[in-house]
Amino acid sequence: MISNIQRFCIHDGSGIRTTVFFKGCPLRCAWCANPETQHTCAELMIYHARCGQCQTCISACPAHALSLNGGNIQVDTSQCTLCKLCVKACPNRAISIKGEVLCAQEILDIVRRDKPFYQTSGGGMTLSGGEPLYQPELALELLVLAKKYNIHTCIETSLACSFSVVEKVLPFLDEIYFDLKHTNNTKHKAGTGISNTQILDNIEHLLKQRPDARMRIPVIPGFNDTEKDILEICRALKEFPISSVELMWFHNLGNPKYSALAREYPYTHISPFSDIDKKKIKDNYQANGIVVIHS
Template sequence: MKKGTIINIQKYSVHDGPGIRTTVFFKGCPLNCWWCHNPETQNKRHQIMFFKERCKGCGICIKRCPENAIKIIDGYPIIDNNKCTLCSKCADFCPNDAREYVGKDLTSKEVMDEVMKDEMFYEDSGGGVTFSGGEPMLHVDFIDEILDECREKEVHTTLDTSGYASWESFDKIRDRIDLFLYDLKVMDKEKHKKYIGVDNTLILSNLKKLSKHGHNIFLRMPIVVGVNDDDKNIDDSIEFISKLNVLQVNLLPYHKMGMEKYKRLDMEYKLTGDEKPSDEYMNKLKEKFERAGIKVKIGG
């Protein structure tokens, strides 16, 4: 039985597809979006997050570390990642929860057992399970195992994806995915490469194929001031979407809720945190999409 690296199984989720859902967040992503609000999902490896504000400098983590990978720097215990083996003892024994171990390897049965605990909520609300991340398509063989059981137990399935995976991977599971939540971030290839880390050729190609095959698709468009809110990108997006078969477009205004996580992971946050579009602008965008005959919703 295959294992997947999971950071969280979130119950009673209402923004990741229809009804009440259980969202499985996978670790690992091939992209590097500047505004990513779940940076702990980017690295496929397990990680340790450090909450500096909780640390009392007691030194217990130093004593518990079997690799002598922690030392005090400027009054705080800092991990030497070259020595750390991610044994998690520094997190396990911290009395103030200043360290958090991110990532757990679970079998498909363990995940499915957790999903099915809320079966009655799915039946009453039309909900189900959503595979998210990170990029769940990095775990396509693992998801493949779960989907068979979802079909058997009539659990609605949603895949929240960036689209950056081989078509062969999508083709392997697409017949058992009831709804795709598909990201459309930037239309210009070079800007996409700058702000997301890869160009968008594969992403757009997969989207066209899923649309051609008649799959249920909700497009998700994050709106980030100074990145993709310009008229050209919006117009190009509308032109592209108008040729597709999609059920809905969700316009998602940028937020900075994940900003603090970057510090905890010793990662660089490349935006200022002030890139949120105004409500007035979001409403104007909504009207523009609607004039083009596209069903649109702000948020979700």
């Protein structure tokens, strides 16, 4: 199940890339910017800011799953069959369905369209999500096919899976980015819904086999941005053969997606970091012996 295939990406690895967003993730990060990738099933999204309340979608729905309530179109997910008739009927493109079943060859046929751009920029295909290794068979098949077509490969992963899954894809990966949310297990559970024990073990195993893999730390207000948090993280990092990290700054650009999915977003009223705050956080990392790159 794929959420989206985004072409001409420049932040998901080297060069110009096509990023394949997998649907499904074992984590439930409270700050997640792509909530539409969390579940493995297809989902209807209604962007209320675009809606003109013409109710054309309501008339088009054969399952009577849509209604106007409190000035907004709402969906009864127990009735919705994801037939896409409302999507086609909406004149403002306010409705979309995220989630499509595609085989590896179908995905690669899309990825291959931009191969000339990959060759001139050093880019290629990136597997992201969600968590691409949550669908290990599809991820592996995609990577094998990409190498068959001489396409550079990259993955963005939380490493929240069995390391046997990671080992299978390593031979077919040119570039690896992995996240570390927090080294404190209690905080990690509170922020993501799962323990970090397996993740930390996987980081250790991964860096032994692929010391070129790059660590990214999402910096989240109130979760891992204090001096105490940074000190704890840096002390733990010294157990790994790692001297630099990339900091991924919190943003709330995913807020409209939560509304479109009729979900609450815990960080709605939390502001992004100021430049002064960013400098202070970077300085804290570097004062503790960790070099910050590309932030």
